[in-house]
Amino acid sequence: MKTGIYIHIPFCKSRCIYCGFYSSTLFGLQHDYAATLIKEMYLRRSEFNGLGSIDSPNSVDTIYIGGGTPSTLPLPDIQDILNSVSECFPGNPREVTIEVNPDDITPEFVGRLHSFGINRISMGIQTFDDSRLQFLHRRHTSSQAIDAVRIIKEAGIENISIDLMFGFPKQTLDEWAADVQTAISLSPTHISAYSLMYEEGTPLYRMMSEGKIAQIDDEASLSMYKYLMDTLETAGYEHYEISNFAKPGYRSVHNSSYWHNVPYLGIGASAHSYNISTRSWNIADIRQYIKAVNNGTLPSESETIDETTHYNDLVTTALRTSDGMDLDSISPALRQYALQCAGIHINNGLLKHADNHLKLTREGLFVSDMVMGDLIKI
Ligand code: SF4
Structure with missing residues (x-):
């Protein structure tokens, strides 16, 4: 990998x-x-x-x-x-x-x-x-x-x-x-x-x-x-x-x-890491970071990324790119959810659905926060 x-x-x-x-x-x-x-x-x-x-x-x-x-x-x-x-x-x-x-x-x-x-x-x-x-x-x-x-x-x-x-x-x-x-x-x-x-x-x-x-x-x-x-x-x-x-x-x-779901390891105070199933972040304090690591511990917290979090991450990252959000990378139920939410924006010319990807159009780029907000699953 x-x-x-x-x-x-x-x-x-x-x-x-x-x-x-x-x-x-x-x-x-x-x-x-x-x-x-x-x-x-x-x-x-x-x-x-x-x-x-x-x-x-x-x-x-x-x-x-x-x-x-x-x-x-x-x-x-x-x-x-x-x-x-x-x-x-x-x-x-x-x-x-x-x-x-x-x-x-x-x-x-x-x-x-x-x-x-x-x-x-x-x-x-x-x-x-x-x-x-x-x-x-x-x-x-x-x-x-x-x-x-x-x-x-x-x-x-x-x-x-x-x-x-x-x-x-x-x-x-x-x-x-x-x-x-x-x-x-x-x-x-x-x-x-x-x-x-x-x-x-x-x-x-x-x-x-x-x-x-x-x-x-x-x-x-x-x-x-x-x-x-x-x-x-x-x-x-x-x-x-x-x-x-x-x-x-x-x-x-x-x-x-x-933006494309590739794992990364973040080293240093306040650095974030991602390994597909969890996300973790180091403490945002230089002195405490130095002290903990020198004691052989990692001063970090983490959260498990469930399916909905993963979907919401995709909406707020992949959709920002010209490649768009790959609907094949999510479950059929979430794909259906995404397309249902996207429908009105596709009709209004803010999103396009092609090659199993959802992408912002030029007009969509101007209101991207609103479009992403509508696709987020709470
Ligand atoms: S304070 Fe430092 S990190 Fe923040 S914008 Fe200025 S140079 Fe960049």
Whole structure:
């Protein structure tokens, strides 16, 4: 069985105002944390091997080092982590990704990442507008982001994904168009684009609650999304997931595994794992994580995935993709349930049913949350 390995690096030099992810600025813990990740890998070797069989042993297909900001980790730690992945989990991974911040990128740094076998870089750029980058409390500037793409390519890593955001307070369609055009001019192999979210507990949410900023209206946000879709498709990007676009042959293999029911092992504080029948997650606390793993225990909780949970997971993951939801992968009773719920949306042109798959149409993409909500089984 092919499996993905996810390694979580929950450290950031500063906190972006919109971010609801777990991460810490306690850099003094970084080295101990990296050593603990390696210990967790050794503790979980048998779990990994248990996913396979004698005839079909389990093997690593993808590795993804995400965060947080993995590019803040010292190079020797990154090298040790990758060496330990190959020692603990056999395989010949075809995609090895690391998330980076543009201001951490230097020719030396990327050259070393490349020499460790990293062949894909995912970079959080968000916008090329310096005043908005400051507003978000991002550490980099627009020119640093543009330089970083060039440096990564010159170091020999051509598979580059960039993250963009749209729907900032007072943002106009023209301003968003300028960001999309700059992104295209850099010719990354992959672009992810998300609308700015106001998550409770974040400084951004507080600013909105206090009336200091206002969300843009739904219509403006929708026209930005439409512009993104049309422009990237014209520029040769395939729209393969609601928020993800790739040049042909450059879909994210690792992220696609989340949407297509492939098992993955998540290593590190707050990392999630999935093995088809259960889902588990490590404690989201760096100190407690380090303490527990060093005592030989895994600080994790888990839940069994019953048939209905599995079905609901498919609705909220596979339906996000252009491949759609495979109705052959669920029981006849659930297939009937899905088709019954989908009927009205098929008639209204929001879903299509073809080759035993349910897929969102272009119009369906604009109201995907509502369509998925209607297919969920409570
Ligand atoms: S760098 Fe990423 S993980 Fe860290 S605070 Fe910013 S958005 Fe969150």
